[in-house]
Amino acid sequence: MRVEGPETKIARDLLAHYDVHARRLPWRAPPGTNAADPYRVWLSEVMLQQTTVAAVGPYFARFTERWPDVAALAAADDADLMAAWAGLGYYARARNLLACARAVARDHGGRFPDTEAGLRALPGVGAYTAAAVAAIAFGRRAVVVDANVERVVARLFAIATPLPAARPAIRDAADRITPDARAGDFAQAMMDLGATVCTPRNPACGICPLRSDCAAFATADPAIFPVRPAKRAKPHRTGHGWWIERDGHVWLVRRPDTGLLGGMRGLPSSDWGDAPDATPPVAADWRTLADPVRHVFTHFSLSLTMHHAHVGDDVTPDGAGEWWPVARIGDAGLPTLFARAAQAVRREQDARN
DNA sequence: CAGGCGTGGTG
DNA sequence: TCACCAAGCCT
Known part of the structure; x- marks a missing residue:
């Protein structure tokens, strides 16, 4: 023996303890069943990277409702997906999520690889996620x-x-x-x-x-x-942001695909640093919020001074952007910093009226 | 390989 | 208030 x-x-x-006390989570197969869906396991694992279960919950529900399988996600519009991810953070995950879904659809016949090595080769899937999906969705020892x-x-x-x-x-x-x-x-x-x-x-x-x-x-x-x-101390940076309103619409830009908040919609803003240039994108009668919007990122904190103005119908700022209906600003998919900046401006505008 | 990369909960 | 820290990945 x-x-x-x-x-x-x-x-x-x-395992004996787990059989009694396992948390019931939306991406887990119900107890006594063996029906873990690789798509849901993978989606949850990516969302859970550096992110709490509580924060992931509503995002997971919305994503699986809107894109119930990997084929649906692979066919998603990029901007829609980025907007749906807004607020969850680490936006490279959203870009890789889409690239991964498309790779599975195109290169793997719409089925996730069932080995750790196969999974590891997918975008946004590192050592942890590959092992987790191989073990949880495919029963592999990992x-x-x-x-x-x-x-x-x-x-x-x-x-x-x-x-x-x-x-x-x-x-x-x-x-x-x-x-x-x-x-x-x-x-x-x-x-x-x-x-x-x-x-x-x-x-x-x-x-x-x-x-x-x-x-x-x-x-x-x-x-x-x-x-x-x-840990190293976080440096502090300052910057300026501009709320440009024209006939019930606000000017939004799309941020570069790489770097901070990459690929996300945002308000036009200056560089962020010690003494950023505060030249506005258009000439207007600017008003400035008394209190900067403060926000903490992973490796620095930021004070963003917000300026707001209305411009005439013939005015369009330089560069790429879009006029977004102010009444639907909540649907723009702004990352939290800009969502809060927008909120601060609108609160100030309401107070003046 | 050390650093870039969000956000919100917690004590 | 504030430091800590989370189901990490990429370069």
């Missing part, structure tokens, strides 16, 4: 390592090497505890555990099904794992 090693016990205990798994594993084995140097050791340890069967459930169970029990701060070790096998639980402070490097 085979003696069960500690690695096997971890998977067994975790080592799925996201930030949750990283934290759980670093604690289970009390890995004290700081990130990112600890990644190879964490990956090896995750490989050792990943079972041959139910690798998809195991991955989701690890992520559920990280999200609800083995949290970054104040982990709930008292209710953790793995505490008897957890090296960090045996220490004074389990929460110190994984050890993270200190």
Whole structure:
């Protein structure tokens, strides 16, 4: 008779816990069924990259309602898809999502590759997402390592090497505890555990099904794992934005495909930096909002000073853009910064009337 | 390979 | 208020 090693016990205990406590999420097959749809798994995984379950929920519902399968998504209009993604952030994901759907439709007969390597070759699918889809949608044994798994594993084995140097050791340890069967459930169970029990701060070790096998639980402070490097301070930038209104319409531009907010609609704005040029795009009787719109991006914070004016029917700003109905500004698919800038301008206009 | 790349929840 | 951090990927 085979003696069960500690690695096997971890998977067994975790799966038993998962069978009772698994979160019910829209992209998961209902309990007792085995019907994970690769399209929905892939879509959810891309949306969940660096994004919380709560934020993804409504987007996932809207996307699957509007584009129920990969063929429908592949046929989507680029601007429609970018607008539907607005507010979710990391907009390169939306561009890659469309490129991936089209690659699946064109190069794979409309079916997702069912191997980790095949998935990994698709746009926007990295090591994590390829492993997750292979395991969850196709039942493959794959080592799925996201930030949750990283934290759980670093604690289970009390890995004290700081990130990112600890990644190879964490990956090896995750490989050792990943079972041959139910690798998809195991991955989701690890992520559920990280999200609800083995949290970054104040982990709930008292209710953790793995505490008897957890090296960090045996220490004074389990929460110190994984050890993270200190972060650099965010620089602050300033900029100017312009709300140009003409006969109930506002002038919107499309941002370049690469870089910050790439491919998204936006309000015309200056460069953002230490002392940006504040020359307006058109001559007009400009009014300036007293309070700049403040916004925090991943690697800098921004104060955007908003200017607004009405122009005559014969005026059109230089460069590419479109007059968008002010009453439908909510449908323009503005990323959050510009949505808030628009809101600030309209509030000011309302207050003056 | 270190840094660019959004946003919102949380303690 | 503010720092931290999230089901990462790409270059």
